[in-house]
Amino acid sequence: MPIEVNGKSLETDEEGYLANLNDWVPECATVMAALEDQELTESHWEVINFLREYYDEYQIAPAVRVLTKAIGKKLGKDKGNSKYLYELFPYGPGKQACKYAGLPKPTGCV
Amino acid sequence: MSEPWEDEVEGPVKKFMFVNRKSPYGTVYALESLEVVLITAAFDQDVSLVFSDDGVYQIKKGQNTDGIGMKNFSPTYRALEGYDVEKLYVDKESLEERGLTEDDLLVDVEVLSRAELADLMDDQDVVLSF
Amino acid sequence: MAMLHTVNKSPFERNTLDSCISMAKSGSSILLIEDGIFGALKGTSATDKVSSAMSNVTFYVLGPDLNARGMTEEQLIDGIKVVDYEGFVDLTAEHENVQAWL
Numbered sequence: 001m002p003i004e005v006n007g008k009s010l011e012t013d014e015e016g017y018l019a020n021l022n023d024w025v026p027e028c029a030t031v032m033a034a035l036e037d038q039e040l041t042e043s044h045w046e047v048i049n050f051l052r053e054y055y056d057e058y059q060i061a062p063a064v065r066v067l068t069k070a071i072g073k074k075l076g077k078d079k080g081n082s083k084y085l086y087e088l089f090p091y092g093p094g095k096q097a098c099k100y101a102g103l104p105k106p107t108g109c110v
Numbered sequence: 111m112s113e114p115w116e117d118e119v120e121g122p123v124k125k126f127m128f129v130n131r132k133s134p135y136g137t138v139y140a141l142e143s144l145e146v147v148l149i150t151a152a153f154d155q156d157v158s159l160v161f162s163d164d165g166v167y168q169i170k171k172g173q174n175t176d177g178i179g180m181k182n183f184s185p186t187y188r189a190l191e192g193y194d195v196e197k198l199y200v201d202k203e204s205l206e207e208r209g210l211t212e213d214d215l216l217v218d219v220e221v222l223s224r225a226e227l228a229d230l231m232d233d234q235d236v237v238l239s240f
Numbered sequence: 241m242a243m244l245h246t247v248n249k250s251p252f253e254r255n256t257l258d259s260c261i262s263m264a265k266s267g268s269s270i271l272l273i274e275d276g277i278f279g280a281l282k283g284t285s286a287t288d289k290v291s292s293a294m295s296n297v298t299f300y301v302l303g304p305d306l307n308a309r310g311m312t313e314e315q316l317i318d319g320i321k322v323v324d325y326e327g328f329v330d331l332t333a334e335h336e337n338v339q340a341w342l
Contacts, residue, residue: 058189059181063152066192107148133250135308136275164250164278170310177304177324184310207252209283214310 005031017099024052024102032100036091044088044100046075051101061106064094124235125156130165132240134184135175140168141183143240148186151193158197158234159190160227161219162204165240169200171216187217201227242267244335248274248342251286260341261289266296271323271331273302277309280320287317294319302328 001016002009005027011019016032018024029048033040040048050071054062062070064082072080079085085093094106128147132139151157161169168184175182190198198219205211205221212221222230231237245264249256257272257279264270270293272280279286280301290299299320306312306322313322323331332338 057185058192059183059185060148060189062189062192063148065152065154066189070192107145107152132253133275133278133309135305136248136250164253164275167278167309172310172312173308174310175308178308180308182308207285208278209281209287 003028003031003035015099015105017105018102021102021104028102029100036096040100041088043079044097046079047071047085047088047093047097048101050074051097051103055101055103061094061098061103063106064092067093067097067106121153123154123156125158125233126150127158127160127231127234127237129160129162129231129237129239130168131163133164133167134173135178135180139240140165143238144183144186146238146240147190147195148193151190151195157193157195158199158230159195160199160201160230162201162227164204166200166204166208166210166215169198169215169217169219170210171214184216190217199227199230242269242335244268244331244338245270246338246340247272247276247279248340250275251279251289252284256341257286258289260339261293261297264293264297269298269300269331269335271300271302271328272320273328274305275309277301277306277311280306280317281311281315282317290320291317300327300331 002011005025010023010028013019018028030040051061054070068080068082068085071085089096098106128143130140130143134140147157147159169187173182173184198217200219200221202221202223212219242265245260245268247257247260247270251257257276260270279290280299281287300323301316301320303322303324
């Protein structure tokens, strides 16, 4: 189902991930979050921006364990743990945050 | 019921070796291997990679696929460290035949002889060749 | 007018380039594409057979395939010419016929 972002219709797959990575603008995250009754705080954006940078460097969406560890390294131990990330993204930090960040579903995620 | 962040299951850990023998873009083997490597690593298995024959070209520095309309997946090899995949081996003879040295490669590897690779291979639970 | 041969397999993996060279008539051209570009590089175990064939045959290599594999013009055997996709089309048009070795 396509989503409406800034007056443009963007194609997504059946799970809501952007069909075209290059379509992403920050408003995509806001729109996707609203569809799931989520409000995005600074803490959410920290993770979303981290994922954008990670993808830019490595060309993949990280597995949850890898994301957790990498966040810990970059943003501190209190944020680099599963509990913190699951509280921000209850549908799973891998799946949900990657979706908001316009990334594909993480490899190895079923 | 456990919370989602607590449901990590401790399963058996096996030694998986992936033997990469094909160059990166002519066939899909290299990319497929990389995907399976990431999945295997995500399941906390003991993963090692061998690059031999044309497989050494997978980790050649300076790949630029803009002109061929394919995704350059070579940066992903640099993500392996974050997946705790740190055992990367390269066949010495394969490098030499191609006029390459360790400096031409985009990740840290251990360059080994075929005899040494054979010993490592012998030590695995599962060997997958791509 | 002569024939244009294209080779898209690595010389380290298949004998396609050998077969092509052995049947390429004097004055014909060989364009190395895809994994065939590995045959165009200096300092490899395949360099000699290409160098020696160059007295009879003109070699070309497809630039985008070269760059995709992390190689640059400096690494080519002297005398091999780089073409882009338009150059590929020109070569096809200039030669009487094309044989695509697989």
